[in-house]
Amino acid sequence: MYIPKHFEVTDVEEICAFVAAHAFGQFISSVQGRLFTSHIPFLVDDDLSRICGHLARQNPQWESLEDQEVLVTFLGPHDYISPSWYQSPGVPTWNYQAVHFYGHCKAIHETEQLKQIVNLLTHTYESTQSEPWQATYTESMLKNIVGLEIQITEIQCKYKLSQNRSMADRERVSVQLRNSGNIELSDAIERGSVIERSAV
Amino acid sequence: MYIPKHFEVTDVEEICAFVAAHAFGQFISSVQGRLFTSHIPFLVDDDLSRICGHLARQNPQWESLEDQEVLVTFLGPHDYISPSWYQSPGVPTWNYQAVHFYGHCKAIHETEQLKQIVNLLTHTYESTQSEPWQATYTESMLKNIVGLEIQITEIQCKYKLSQNRSMADRERVSVQLRNSGNIELSDAIERGSVIERSAV
Numbered sequence: 301m302y303i304p305k306h307f308e309v310t311d312v313e314e315i316c317a318f319v320a321a322h323a324f325g326q327f328i329s330s331v332q333g334r335l336f337t338s339h340i341p342f343l344v345d346d347d348l349s350r351i352c353g354h355l356a357r358q359n360p361q362w363e364s365l366e367d368q369e370v371l372v373t374f375l376g377p378h379d380y381i382s383p384s385w386y387q388s389p390g391v392p393t394w395n396y397q398a399v400h401f402y403g404h405c406k407a408i409h410e411t412e413q414l415k416q417i418v419n420l421l422t423h424t425y426e427s428t429q430s431e432p433w434q435a436t437y438t439e440s441m442l443k444n445i446v447g448l449e450i451q452i453t454e455i456q457c458k459y460k461l462s463q464n465r466s467m468a469d470r471e472r473v474s475v476q477l478r479n480s481g482n483i484e485l486s487d488a489i490e491r492g493s494v495i496e497r498s499a500v
Numbered sequence: 501m502y503i504p505k506h507f508e509v510t511d512v513e514e515i516c517a518f519v520a521a522h523a524f525g526q527f528i529s530s531v532q533g534r535l536f537t538s539h540i541p542f543l544v545d546d547d548l549s550r551i552c553g554h555l556a557r558q559n560p561q562w563e564s565l566e567d568q569e570v571l572v573t574f575l576g577p578h579d580y581i582s583p584s585w586y587q588s589p590g591v592p593t594w595n596y597q598a599v600h601f602y603g604h605c606k607a608i609h610e611t612e613q614l615k616q617i618v619n620l621l622t623h624t625y626e627s628t629q630s631e632p633w634q635a636t637y638t639e640s641m642l643k644n645i646v647g648l649e650i651q652i653t654e655i656q657c658k659y660k661l662s663q664n665r666s667m668a669d670r671e672r673v674s675v676q677l678r679n680s681g682n683i684e685l686s687d688a689i690e691r692g693s694v695i696e697r698s699a700v
Contacts, residue, residue, distance in 0.1 A: 301536070302538060302555075302556060302558065302559035302561065326573065330526060330535075334569060334571065334602075335570070335625050336501070337528070337571065337573055337596075339598055339612075341580070341594055355502075356502060358502065369535065369537040371524065371537065375539065378539070382625070382626060382629050383633050384626070384629060388587070391641065392618075392622050392625060392626070392633070394541055395523060396524070398539055402534075402535075422592050424586075425580040425582070425592060426582060426592070433582055433583050433592070435582040441591065471598035471612065
């Protein structure tokens, strides 16, 4: 991904928290010479060494993962930014937060390993439910999916949050987004400015 | 994208409206043999023959578009679906709406064509602002971007909205999502069920 210096994020803890909060990613690879992507939730290791997920066995993407580099992308809140919001002149743009992981992927068919992935995914999302569902995956259910284990070789993180604008303009952008209901992106812009101020 | 029959959408008007409403897409291609994606807003023609956008000139992705098939993906609302919400047994899943376009992309450097793209993008997003910004793109500004014109050769649209569940389960899923604040996905599920009922 093209990342101008002022939009680049390298802090491992920050990237980990972002991916955990926006874990429904795009798994991109090549299938029979053509680009192919699936939309699935991922689990990410704390040290950003590995991410895991799974595909339906009928999804052909898992069949041709050997000997290729895959790309997994995660997108956070995003929105159109109008230059009419700025104090000083500007052009229209789009603010967003994105993380890209490059890596090599292994397809997992072994029952115990598969169980680990689906149990952890289930625990992650059920723990926020008022009455968490108890996972009871049978062997025949697990035969319908294929696990994915991706060893991460390169991390790219871009927070495009008006860091190239004055603090006054960023505040105006944040207020406009908040008023239009995009609280998450508004919060991200404010958080970015606070971090930058404290680092000066 | 892997699309089981019950999740497939083929209606051109529906797909067009979906992409217009979720136009911030992912532009996926290969750069020097590696997968590469950029996050940008797109304009889509009504007949789904063509989509247009632009990249920063410093983004290397436009330099190697010749002789390759590109993929553009659009994602709508999405969320975790807990089996505890169902009346009948089930497993965890994720609901989402996604459109994938395959095609061939031409990089645009000519001033008038570039102006058309940025003017139309600006008009699209400024028209909803209370005080629309008036586009005044100079030639030197346009030198900082490169236009993209993609002739679409294949369309894939997947609405994964619990269509494989009973109407009672879909209603329960829709209510849960609405209560948790994911109104857009809840609406999409309800709309899907209404269309299906009227088609019976």
